[in-house]
Amino acid sequence: MTNKRIVLTAYGSFGDIHPYMAIALELQARGHRAVIATSELYRYKIEAEGIGFHPVRYDSAIDMQQDGEFIGVLSESRRESEYTICYLLMPHLRATYKALLEAVQGADLLVTHHLSFAGSLIAAKTGIPWVSTVLSPLLFMSAYDSQTLSTTTISSYEQALAVVANDARLRQFRWQARLWSAPIRQLRGELGLPASCDPVFEGQHSPDLVLALFSAKLAKPQPDWCPQVQVTGFPFYDRAKQENLSPELARFLDSGSPPIIFTLGSLMVWTPGNFYLEGAIAAQQLGYRAVLLVGKGVHNLPLEQLPEGVIVVDYAPHSEIFPRGAVIVHHGGVGTTGQALRSGRPMLVVPYAHDQPDNAMRLVRLGVARTLARHEYSANTLMAELKQLLFEPSYESKAAEVGKRVQQEDGVKAASDAIETYLRSQENGQSK
Structure with missing residues (x-):
């Protein structure tokens, strides 16, 4: 396979950035050119490792102290996710889209973090091959994966009831959060793209390949997970x-x-x-x-x-x-x-x-x-x-x-192998 230019985009704290740095380093060791598109805050850290960097204005500047303190307060009311999406990300969606569009010029693959909402729009608009990632099992929002269902003492009937109850709870949450993605739907329409599934939930996942960047010991695939999910193990950046x-x-x-x-x-x-x-x-x-x-x-x-x-x-x-x-x-x-x-x-x-x-x-x-x-x-x-x-x-x-x-486990190798396999399939598909 010829060497590829791969853009990885991420948002958040060091815990969000490190997995993509680990994968980028491995991809570069395999001869590819990796670029991480993220907040200017991380430029020095990324470039110091010899990884390409492209600034993306997720917000004017991630203020770890201010955001950390506010999220600490919001955690008591369980509204920290609403705050992150609606007040830290959505106001800058258009600027993020523009910056990320520049980053993928000439790229062969886009790899997205679960909060990189502009990524799915760019994949749909440009047709660039796209791999999405998930860092935590919770983001799959499975009705089958709960403390109740992990108990071996309950009957199959009780398990079925628990699945129904979990599904109802998740549907209620999604209904309450339905307006979070309004700016994405609006921009999608302006770009001439057809309506799609909710971009905050199932719309964050690539239809071709989703990398679950955690250990199978933490979570195994459930019946309602996307069929294109591959669990890689943790991609440790040491x-x-x-x-x-x-x-x-x-x-x-x-x-x-x-x-x-x-x-x-x-x-x-x-x-x-x-x-x-x-x-x-x-x-x-x-x-x-x-x-x-x-x-x-x-x-x-x-x-x-x-x-x-x-x-x-x-x-x-x-x-x-x-x-x-x-x-x-x-x-x-x-x-x-x-x-x-x-x-x-x-x-x-x-x-x-x-x-x-x-x-x-x-x-x-x-x-x-x-x-x-x-x-x-x-x-x-x-x-x-x-x-x-x-x-x-x-x-x-x-x-x-x-x-x-x-x-x-070797999460870095497994994720990089999956990315290369996907790129080969894209090459083969284009050559036919």
Whole structure:
């Protein structure tokens, strides 16, 4: 196959950008030219890896602090997705379409993130081969994939009732969200494109190939998933190849028993609440040390109130530090979830927003984690959950088992193989 120019477009936090960087690097290693079209915020990071970059104005500038704080507030009312789509994305849809149209000039393939709504319009308008991706199982909105249906003790009749109930709930949600995609439908009409399915839901998926960029341990294909879905495994982007643990953190880890690790990723870290302080107290009362990954320039922790045996760190490569922890306490973002699964360590998930509650449910279902609601989070409740994870052997053994399975997956290779296979099919189709 001749070398191709491939444009990958993404939106969101580092957890959204990293998978596409990992795939872009692999595609370039195979001789292709990869370009990531995303916010100007990530230009330096992407270009530093030798990946092509094209700016796309998803919003005037992603303000991680402002958006993180506001999403933290909205998560209490479960309206964070509405805010992201209606107020961060749709006002800039036309500018995004124009920029992305420029990015795909001369390209052989467009690969889209689930929030890259302009991508489906460009694929329909230009006819460019198109592969869509999904980072989290929740985005398939399956009526068959729920905590109730994972229980083996219910009858087939009860399972059928659960599917009907789940389907009704999802239909109600889609009805409530029907106006979210109005700007896309309007632009679609102006472009002379025929009406299509809802672009926020099934319309986000390519009719040819959808890559589910997560482990089959997290979710397996369901009867109502798109038939063109391929589950690849997590496409890990490991900064550890360029960055190691800081000398201070390395000395801390080497000087005692494995600590409890607390992290909120790159977005929710802007709205931590009592996550770090109560976590440090709980760890100390359990007789464990703690590592607090608080983000660069983010935290306002009262350091003088932190107990002994606690280290505060801006950042550490998850692939390096997670395997050295006793338990990982995190928010359930899919990027962090993937790294934690691969580490083989038990988890406590404190979900904040978006897909995080669903990811938490799946980890509990796997037997590798427990979950604690954010509004119930305190040193006392945290201690009770951590005791189960630390002293009940089944969590550690199950986490190690699942970790080995995830380590055996190669999401980057699987995704790149699928992309190349699709490109070959396009070449063969055009040559006939």
